[in-house]
Amino acid sequence: MSSIYFIALPLLFGFAVPILSRFGKNSVAYSSAIMQLALLYLAYSMISMPNSVVEVIAINPPLGISLVANKVSVAFVLLFTLLMSLFSIYYLDIRRTKPYKDENKFFILINMLLASAIGLVLSSDIFNIYVFFEIAGISAYILSAYEGSAKAYEAGIKYLITGMIASIFLVFAIALIYIHLGSLNLAVLSERFMTLPSEMKLLISMLLFIGFGFKVEIFPLNFWVTDVYEGSSTLVNGLFSSIVVKAYLFVFFHIFYLFIPSGEYGSFLVMVGAITMIVAETVALKQTNLKRIFAYSSLGQIGFIFSTLTLESSSAVTAAIFIVIAHSIAKLAIFLTITIIEHSSGSVDISTLRHIKSPFVVTIFIVAMVSLLGLPPLLGFTGKFLSLKSFAVSAEFLPLTIIIIASVIESVYYFKLVGLLLDRESERKPLPTSLIQKSILSLLILILVVVGVAPWIISPYIDQASHMMLDNSLYISTLLGAGK
Amino acid sequence: MIGIVILGSFIAIIIVAFASIVEKRLADSIVLSMGVGLGSVVLFFIFQAPDVALTEAVIGAGISSVIFLMALKHLKASR
Amino acid sequence: MNLKRDVAVQTYSGLGLSALLAITILNIMLHNMPQSVKRAGEKLLEINSQDGVANAVTTVVVYFRGFDTLGEIAVLFIASLGIGLVLSSHSEHHHKVESSFILKTASKLLFPIIILFGIYVMVYGHLSPGGGFQGGVIVASAFLLLLISHQDFELSHSVISAFETLAGVSYVIIGLMGLWILDNFLGNFIPHDISQMGMLVSGGIIPLIYIIVGIKVGSEMSMIVQNLLKRSDNE
Amino acid sequence: MLTYLGYLFIVLGMVAFIISAIGLLRMPDIYSRMHVGAKSPTMGTILVISGAICLEPTWALKLLLLGAFILLTNPLSSSVIARASHKAGVPHVNPKDIDELRDYKEESQ
Known part of the structure; x- marks a missing residue:
């Protein structure tokens, strides 16, 4: 089977x-x-194939575009398709009571989003990555303005403007790369990038950092994120937080590892991630809107993943992939539950948590939050533990301290939410949930619990994946050796 | 001879682009930005990129300015 | 949450950063221009000379980087969809202005000529400058002329979306046929002989894809123009 | 001989363009500007095109089509602009000028 279907089929569906x-x-x-x-x-x-598969499009690399499916990219593709299909099934249930207006367009947009997220992960050509960057961006702008209210339009316009600025920086970087290195293929660029004069290298790295930084939601460039999350609908938030950002994170570090294998800017980036985390968690303390709280918590988690990935050791990458999986699943579960609450009470203020009476929803919420916090025996714990261990091994004690403080702050507002959910004094109304909703949510939680209790189910695979992600020479030889 | 044309188009593009930023009335600024497109059409053609010149003439100077003008009309209508 | 202020701040900061970057880049470029790296463009031209398409730019756009073109088509598709969605919340009441007899007659005369020119640019995209994107936009501008001059003229939404769907689906299907026949997405599976270079039927799938791109771009742009024009007339 | 004729036509066309440019700067109001902005560039373009036909007789068909297109569009666009500015109420420099469109509108009301 060919990896082109991951992109061609959703596009075909969208057009049809x-x-x-x-x-x-x-x-x-x-x-x-x-x-x-x-x-x-x-x-x-x-996922069971032994080697990397290169899918050549039109002509052979390094001139043509090609898609590389190796262990790590397939792991991300599997995660995205799993979450997206669960989301679709969940939406099939919601649309019977509260469908979006102009539903067909909604389906086009989510499939384009899926195609572009997968394209970002698989593509091995930097301009092709830019094209998918644009597709993902434009479908996300429209999705965040989808509801048509004033807040939704505000979110859409904010997203549009920041996205356009990010695109300008990125396309500028790509133009400079092509002028100076004469190629767009990642493998060739990886061989040639270190030969650039040092000012040019710094400039291109800065442009790439700013261009992707807007989308990866890193500290100085993430001022727009919470407004977008607040304005757009809760279901869409689940997609943004669990699929789109993860694709951008992957492609950022894919390019980072390939271009700068010596870890030159590592100490800068690790602090950027740690600062992102502590700022986001501190601001989250004061919020009273559930969507904003979890948007800030997403930012915090992304900062954590970001600084873990900059350590550039195979154990750190393993840890980061664990956190990515745990965070995506838990965040999707949380946003889907908030959708249920929002549909029944019409509000996303945290005080609504006092008035729901549904043991099922409360359990889901608490388990997902505990996993986000990284407490045993859930999947979040595995990632967090491995990550803190690799921080200690690399002797990065300052970021380690910041991250631990941020986690304590995070636990404060999570336990505040748990307290509201379990408050005995308040009046409560039952919350109706349908069978499909229940089964999707329990499936998500089941993954968190089962893999959390027995991480060795997936850990050999993830170990191999993280080695593959760091192994530049293997990537270059598979990509340049491809040809039919 | 061709050098004068190139230099003239460069200077014209810069002046028109600056004028379109400084201009207070949006409609005028859009029309001025059309001038940027036309200047670059000349440059693309001189530098032997007729494909790009055609694209710029049709899209950059033509339809995109029309779309901007229509969006402006839309904004005025909703005010 | 002050939208007006935020947009202004973001725009100005973006402009400022861009200006700073432009100065830096000019500085670096003036002092050390890149030395002669063997450019990808030259290699692409070498390959093209075996491929039988007279206009090398077309080969690069449609064939070597055809996957990017597919992505760009998708971008245009989503953008048109978004404009339709954002403007659909307004009422459909039209404010009619009668245009003069001269304008009506002349636009009727010009319309077929412009359409013909658009189709010419599309079909000869692999032989002369131009191609699907340009031809499509020219066709859309012909419709724009008609929409402006005849207030009661309206493009049928279902016909346009049929064209759109047909073009989009057949692009992906042609790509997949390349995959099934040659084991190579967007592979050139139609016979293309070098001796036919410069003829109208040459280059295998390349002219076919450019015509499809033209149909797609033409219908999307016409739809965008119609949406903006008709919806902005209500007051 | 044909070459010299071609150059002559092109120079004449350029003169027409220059006259139109001077007229655009010197004329007092939009209506008279439209007058110079429409007529002499049309003539200039036709002259330049006929000069080009003399220089390159093989391109004659395409160039003739181009000339026909310009003959169609140039008067049309200037007519539309003049009409639009009349509708928008742009004043004449001399209010006592003949204005047949205004008279026609007043009659029809």
């Missing part, structure tokens, strides 16, 4: 929606879910 919608009211929704399940199956079947 006007025809599909002729076949009845539900046909688009069901075919979207079926296609995503097919992609999930494809990703699952690719």
